[in-house]
Amino acid sequence: MFGFLKDKIKGAIKNVTDRFDKEAEVVETKLPEEPKKEEKIKETKPKETNKEVKQKETKPKEKPRDLVKEVAKEKPNIFGKISQAITTKKISELQYDELFWELEVELLENNVAFEVIEKIKEDLKPKLVDVPISRSKVEETIEESLRDSISELLSFENIDLIKEIKSNKEKPYVITFLGTNGSGKTTTIAKVANYLKNNNISCILAAADTFRAAAIQQLEEHGKKLELKVIKQDYGADPAAVCFDAISHAKSQHIDCVLIDTSGRLHSNKDLMRELEKIIRIAKPNLKVLVAESITGNDAVEQALQFNESIGLDSVILTKSDIDEKGGTIISFSYMTKKPILFLGIGQNYNDLKVPEKKEILKTLGF
Template sequence: MFKFLKDKLKSALAKITKKVEEEAPEEVVEQVVEQPKVTKKPKVEKPSKPKKEKKPKKEKKSKKEISVVEEPVAEAQEIQEELVKEEDLPHVEPAAPEIKPEEQPAEKKGFFSRLFKKKEEVAEEITVPEEKKEEVKPQEQVLEETVEEKKGFFGKLKEKIVTKKITPEKFEELFWELEVVMLENNVAVTAIDRIKTELKYRLVDKPLQRGQIEVIIHKSLKESIEKVLSVPTIDVLAAIKKKTDKPYVIVFVGVNGAGKTTTLAKFANLCLEHKLSVVLGAGDSFRKGAIEQLEEWGRRLSVKVIKQQYGSDSAAICWDTVNFAKRNELDVVLLDTAGRQHSNTNLMREMEKIIRVVKPDLKIFIGESITGNDVLTQADEFNKSIGIDGIILTKADVDDKGGAMISVAYVTGKPILYLGIGQLVSGLKEFNKDEIIKSLGL
């Protein structure tokens, strides 16, 4: 769907982007970019360094080792003095027992001295971390200062951005490429003017960052088309279920050959899938074969068809159908009507009569998507004559241009409700503007 228009739009956007890159004047703009990310760096400065710097413990061990080494030296001196005294004595044998009692007090003195030394070391250990905590603070301040300096330097690098600006005169020249593409693909002139206004507002005299011009133009066109397609829609099935005064009456109108009868049958099938009871009214008593065609659809769907002879009053047939639905407490009445050109005054007056007699809840215009600007004119004239409520476009699956689909809702101010696809009874798809924009390559 829309392959031709999609390719043309892509080509036009590429040309516009190239011209802007090459011909539009450059400007250097100072902007703040990506500064919030730098503020996360000071978190690195918060490691618990005082916990890691438990070096005083190593000093404890060294001091303990020194104290242990000092004690044997004192003991050795005492032992040597005792040995000298023992040599002066005449008897050598009692010397051995005398050494043992003298060693015990020496060991006790070493033990108590160790305890006193440990207390002194503990006092020293308590004071050491306090001094080192004070030393850590200036280091953190230095780190914070260096991070702030780096942050400022990084910001200066990111502030200068080369941009392009499109002047109003240049925009007119560039948009011509896009305008020709849309005209070739049956987009209405009024819709083109709206798209042009939206694009001009978004692009002219705005700083366009170099390297992102194609993305900006692409996004702007997408948003402009979204606005053209943004018409308040109707949830038909929800409206049918909500109505308490049954039946819900829908009239299908349009020109000859647009596919009204087939579309009516597709919608009847949709109602049956949602557990709604349906009756069909053969209001087209003019075209040969129209009644038989509707009867065939009724047989396939197992739905009652109300009819009269050819040449009968269409308004009377539609009235009979509504009364039948009331008597049988049916949910939905679907009325077929003869195709007519909007330029045929007499037939349009007959349509107005049907609307006055039946007073339908919904009037749906059926048009062919592939007829381009013709369907726009038809829908607009029917809307002026009888006031349509919604639109169903048939043959949407074979529409390569897509101009009518983009334009018809904007021209009439009425929503596209469904798209007809193929000849199968299940070929009725709810309209989704996001899918349409995606099909355009936007």
């Protein structure tokens, strides 16, 4: 999933390093002085064990060895030289801006949001600007800094859904899934239902997309396959009423969880947003989850920010990560929305749902 981004970043780091080598100002730096001979020898002399001390006591006295001479003979390069000059290079802030552009383009093209790139740029700056640095260290410094920045960007506190539902005192735990048309809401609900079922949590599905043709049927098919009850009304019915029915049924049957499917909408559609607000007012969900497509990159981030402003999101599920070659969306998402990424959708089967792991993401990015 991040293979493409990984290769692009590696390529960009190499370009930055090459340009640094060509354009940076050469600086002669003196290495710090070597410690005095006697001190060094004292440090390197191994400690004597008790046994050795005893043996020494019984041995006839030998002529003391001149260790300083011996070591100096063996390692003339270390002890022969007192100080040494090495060649390093440094760049100005202006040069840094130009060099960073190489990296910036790759990150932008791979769905990393502009604000996120700015943060990465600021993190890296003090490590490269006006700091004498050798060529071999440039690549390493950029890589290390990027790894630290991305690691920090991915530092979201995730929700342990199973624990949340199991510790919920007032049944049912209600989750509303919302998002734009075709983002994967209905498929994701089926995957989550399957995940809950595998964790011994009972759930029912609420067909609150009463708008799109065949939406109820689609949910019913999943219900049949997963052996789960689907609460529905007719097409054109008030979705909030469907939610009310589903929650009442769950209460009376002591069902742990209700998963609400809603129709696709844009945050800019006022009527549909009002309808969503009504669903939320009636259903009072424990979790409002935006289902967004990983492949849409910064558009998905923008949607999340807008939906959050209108109705307040609790979490996000990024679908179609399996076909997202770029991989930058997840990095941008957590930083920009500050919302936990509950799951990644990684395919069209029921088991294709994954809890995002920071360590694994960093590894697939090559860090």
